[in-house]
Amino acid sequence: MSLIVQKYGGSSVADAASVRRVARRIVETKHAGHDVVVVVSAMGDSTDELLDLANQVSPSPPGRELDMLLTAGERISMAVLAMAIHDLGEEGRSYTGSQAGLITDSAHGAARIIDVTPGRIRHALADGAIPIVAGFQGVSYDSKDVTTLGRGGSDTTAVALAVALDADVCEIYTDVDGVFSADPRVVPAARQVPLIAHQEMLELAAAGAKVLHLRCVEYARRSHMPIHVRSSFSDRQGTWVVDLAQPLPDIVPISGGTVEQPIIAGVAHDLNDCKITVVGVPDRPGEAALIFTAVADAGVNVDMIVQNVSLEETGLTDVTFTCPVAERQHALDALAAVQEGIGFAGLRSDDGIAKISLVGAGMRSNPGVSATFFRALADAGINISMISTSEIRISVVTSKDAAGDAVRAVHTAFGLDADGEAVVYGGTGR
Amino acid sequence: MSLIVQKYGGSSVADAASVRRVARRIVETKHAGHDVVVVVSAMGDSTDELLDLANQVSPSPPGRELDMLLTAGERISMAVLAMAIHDLGEEGRSYTGSQAGLITDSAHGAARIIDVTPGRIRHALADGAIPIVAGFQGVSYDSKDVTTLGRGGSDTTAVALAVALDADVCEIYTDVDGVFSADPRVVPAARQVPLIAHQEMLELAAAGAKVLHLRCVEYARRSHMPIHVRSSFSDRQGTWVVDLAQPLPDIVPISGGTVEQPIIAGVAHDLNDCKITVVGVPDRPGEAALIFTAVADAGVNVDMIVQNVSLEETGLTDVTFTCPVAERQHALDALAAVQEGIGFAGLRSDDGIAKISLVGAGMRSNPGVSATFFRALADAGINISMISTSEIRISVVTSKDAAGDAVRAVHTAFGLDADGEAVVYGGTGR
Numbered sequence: 001m002s003l004i005v006q007k008y009g010g011s012s013v014a015d016a017a018s019v020r021r022v023a024r025r026i027v028e029t030k031h032a033g034h035d036v037v038v039v040v041s042a043m044g045d046s047t048d049e050l051l052d053l054a055n056q057v058s059p060s061p062p063g064r065e066l067d068m069l070l071t072a073g074e075r076i077s078m079a080v081l082a083m084a085i086h087d088l089g090e091e092g093r094s095y096t097g098s099q100a101g102l103i104t105d106s107a108h109g110a111a112r113i114i115d116v117t118p119g120r121i122r123h124a125l126a127d128g129a130i131p132i133v134a135g136f137q138g139v140s141y142d143s144k145d146v147t148t149l150g151r152g153g154s155d156t157t158a159v160a161l162a163v164a165l166d167a168d169v170c171e172i173y174t175d176v177d178g179v180f181s182a183d184p185r186v187v188p189a190a191r192q193v194p195l196i197a198h199q200e201m202l203e204l205a206a207a208g209a210k211v212l213h214l215r216c217v218e219y220a221r222r223s224h225m226p227i228h229v230r231s232s233f234s235d236r237q238g239t240w241v242v243d244l245a246q247p248l249p250d251i252v253p254i255s256g257g258t259v260e261q262p263i264i265a266g267v268a269h270d271l272n273d274c275k276i277t278v279v280g281v282p283d284r285p286g287e288a289a290l291i292f293t294a295v296a297d298a299g300v301n302v303d304m305i306v307q308n309v310s311l312e313e314t315g316l317t318d319v320t321f322t323c324p325v326a327e328r329q330h331a332l333d334a335l336a337a338v339q340e341g342i343g344f345a346g347l348r349s350d351d352g353i354a355k356i357s358l359v360g361a362g363m364r365s366n367p368g369v370s371a372t373f374f375r376a377l378a379d380a381g382i383n384i385s386m387i388s389t390s391e392i393r394i395s396v397v398t399s400k401d402a403a404g405d406a407v408r409a410v411h412t413a414f415g416l417d418a419d420g421e422a423v424v425y426g427g428t429g430r
Numbered sequence: 431m432s433l434i435v436q437k438y439g440g441s442s443v444a445d446a447a448s449v450r451r452v453a454r455r456i457v458e459t460k461h462a463g464h465d466v467v468v469v470v471s472a473m474g475d476s477t478d479e480l481l482d483l484a485n486q487v488s489p490s491p492p493g494r495e496l497d498m499l500l501t502a503g504e505r506i507s508m509a510v511l512a513m514a515i516h517d518l519g520e521e522g523r524s525y526t527g528s529q530a531g532l533i534t535d536s537a538h539g540a541a542r543i544i545d546v547t548p549g550r551i552r553h554a555l556a557d558g559a560i561p562i563v564a565g566f567q568g569v570s571y572d573s574k575d576v577t578t579l580g581r582g583g584s585d586t587t588a589v590a591l592a593v594a595l596d597a598d599v600c601e602i603y604t605d606v607d608g609v610f611s612a613d614p615r616v617v618p619a620a621r622q623v624p625l626i627a628h629q630e631m632l633e634l635a636a637a638g639a640k641v642l643h644l645r646c647v648e649y650a651r652r653s654h655m656p657i658h659v660r661s662s663f664s665d666r667q668g669t670w671v672v673d674l675a676q677p678l679p680d681i682v683p684i685s686g687g688t689v690e691q692p693i694i695a696g697v698a699h700d701l702n703d704c705k706i707t708v709v710g711v712p713d714r715p716g717e718a719a720l721i722f723t724a725v726a727d728a729g730v731n732v733d734m735i736v737q738n739v740s741l742e743e744t745g746l747t748d749v750t751f752t753c754p755v756a757e758r759q760h761a762l763d764a765l766a767a768v769q770e771g772i773g774f775a776g777l778r779s780d781d782g783i784a785k786i787s788l789v790g791a792g793m794r795s796n797p798g799v800s801a802t803f804f805r806a807l808a809d810a811g812i813n814i815s816m817i818s819t820s821e822i823r824i825s826v827v828t829s830k831d832a833a834g835d836a837v838r839a840v841h842t843a844f845g846l847d848a849d850g851e852a853v854v855y856g857g858t859g860r
Contacts, residue, residue: 016483016486016487019487020487050506053446053506053510054509054510054513056446057446057449057450057510057513057514057517058510058513058514058516058517059517060517061513061516062512062513062516064523064524065509065510065512065513065516065522065523065524066509066513068505068508068509068512068524069505069506069509069510069513071505072502072505072506072509075498075499075501075502075505076480076483076499076502078498079484079495079496079498079499079502080483080484080487080488080495080499082492082495082498083484083487083488083491083492083495083496083499084487084488086488086491086492086495087487087488087489087490092495093494093495094494094495094498099574120574144529144550
């Protein structure tokens with residue numbers, strides 16, 4: 001018998017029929033002999049509808065009240081899911097984030113979990129019931145007010161509960177079959193990835209892969225919690241996100257001795273960044289610090305940075321960085337405010353960019369990876385304007401128009417296409 | 431400065447525009463120098479929509495989960511109302527029933543309030559904020575689960591909070607101008623009642639007047655809490671429901687020395703009862719007890735009862751009672767199950783009845799009231815099939831067809847018509 005935390009997203013519980021389907025899956029899991037704890041998001045688009053209502057009433061609603069409003073969404077979905085489970089002869093018991101012990105700080109709309117005390121959930125399990133916990137929400141330790149966790153919040157609730165309850169796995173149900181080697185809408189030959197390391201998943205999520213949110217993967221990585229990302233519309237095995245530095249836990253139905261992990265986990269792309277260039281910056285020590293302090297103070301998340309070599313005759317250089325398009329205006333405003341002090345010549349910005357990232361733990365020990373990557377892009381005639389790397393990731397910026405060709409070229413070059421042959425380690429047998 | 435509890439029903443907060451209108455009224459009350467605590471129902475028809483959703487998922491949802499679901503309704507309305515207040519420059523802070531200290535028993539769907547501990551509400555008032563409390567809901571003392579109070583629950587929440595906070599008045603906002611001497615749809619000449627005793631209001635509510643629920647009036651009567659029933663669509667004074675045995679509190683803008691209280695407060699009618707006759711009951715001691723034990727065990731609320739004088743030659747009698755139409759089948763089933771044991775001949779039932787009630791504290795000391803009442807009905811040619819009385823109420827059962835004529839005849843006979851002259855006390859000056 002295992003303890004399984006299952007998280008169902010809004011698209012899995014969009015209407016009464018979906019709720020009943022999900023209830024059947026939950027009850028089947030229990031009947032297979034497992035303890036089940038469920039985390040559920042708001043039904044379908046209901047969170048957006050609540051936001052619309054708030055905007056009709058106030059242009060800038062206070063965070064405390066917005067959180068109170070939005071948490072009504074999971075309250076509804078968890079109660080009807082409990083009802084549907086009851087209808088199948090098992091006892092579903094719904095719990096708000098507060099009742100389930102999700103203790104957070106007071107940052108309304110983007111609260112951080114600071115403790116999980118799931119005493120009532122343990123009691124429900126001991127009673128033979130199936131606890132249904134509202135995702136995305138908690139209660140502030142200081143003010144006792146209701147909080148929400150922000151984007152990716154329900155996934156994070158599920159992982160946090162799984163860790164606190166010492167569950168065997170956290171299953172994240174979604175509307176796709178798991179993690180793919182690239183976005184299947186861009187690369188039809190993309191294949192589903194059966195097994196991936198937390199660290200790789202983290203890099204893929206940071207690089208634009210949508211299936212799991214950065215924050216929940218980070219939480220799982222710290223606690224070595226296996227995540228199983230799978231479809232709520234089929235019984236197929238999805239993608240196991242695990243700690244590959246340790247022996248696979250028994251619950252992972254992949255034989256440890258026979259797995260060869262590919263060098264490359266996947267190719268991600270992100271179309272939501274823009275590029276800002278600070279033109280004619282005096283090439284003196286500390287100028288970059290002034291620029292990025294101004295940008296950071298405006299709450300802008302800077303991703304890649306490059307600085308050109310300055311021309312000796314002018315003593316000026318250009319500094320280019322990328323950030324989310326949604327934060328572009330904040331960045332430009334913040335920089336314009338310090339232009340006189342820093343003494344740069346001007347600002348340019350470009351929305352027409354894409355970031356293409358190659359992720360794989362195996363590239364650490366395979367020096368040829370970056371050469372293959374750049375060769376593939378060059379052969380496809382794709383121009384690169386920025387480059388950044390981490391230990392297990394290479395990212396480049398291209399024009400938005402070239403993004404699809406770039407992803408497909410790289411995907412093919414590394415043998416990731418479903419009809420090709422993936423590049424694998426030499427059988428280390430872990 | 432007074433402490434005022436204001437309760438707004440679903441029709442007063444049906445959409446964003448109504449919510450903003452209500453917010454303005456609340457802020458005006460605060461700006462007039464008062465402390466305000468608000469109790470709010472779910473927006474418009476949203477409770478019915480949540481019930482529909484529950485029925486789509488399960489034919490018999492468990493009470494705990496139904497309460498969890500339905501309490502989402504007030505969560506939404508209270509949060510958006512707090513936002514609208516924030517938009518007007520005051521701080522609205524929403525509180526669930528649990529947060530506001532509404533402690534109940536565990537009877538899901540019909541919970542009774544067993545304690546009110548509004549510590550957080552007092553703190554919010556001390557902070558200068560306007561607390562917005564979800565009506566209709568509480569938290570179980572035993573299980574810590576969320577409960578709902580059932581029909582009339584939000585009015586009861588408001589009165590209970592007003593009592594616990596020692597408020598000066600509980601204002602119940604609705605879509606009419608207060609309590610009328612009869613239903614204006616039936617009696618166009620009905621007039622608004624400016625002042626009425628708790629006990630009279632209790633009898634009117636029990637007799638079918640819809641404007642206030644029996645339960646909240648009973649709660650207010652026990653604690654001598656003044657209720658001001660008024661329209662959220664106008665600034666007119668509504669109806670003050672007060673303890674007329676004591677001096678009027680200062681907040682009531684009616685001069686105690688000049689008020690003459692009419693003998694009759696109003697005429698109510700109820701079309702939702704039916705009449706059941708148990709035919710041919712052996713006239714032995716204890717038969718009535720057997721009949722009404724069976725009916726009570728089926729959860730049926732019996733209202734009026736009459737027993738005919740038995741004919742000496744047969745030794746049989748008929749027992750007739752009224753109960754809500756919705757409970758008729760339960761009553762008939764329960765009686766059919768005991769027919770053999772009791773030995774009665776059969777059952778008859780009739781939905782085509784109306785109950786007409788005359789209510790007024792003054793009838794205690796005016797022996798002519800019942801004569802005037804029956805004379806008015808006789809003159810209008812209306813047949814009476816049952817009669818019951820309390821100290822301050824006379825009720826009769828007529829045919830449903832005759833209900834309108836009966837109410838109008840009685841209303842006119844007691845001088846209640848707006849162009850007539852009401853029968854008043856002889857100026858006791860209270």
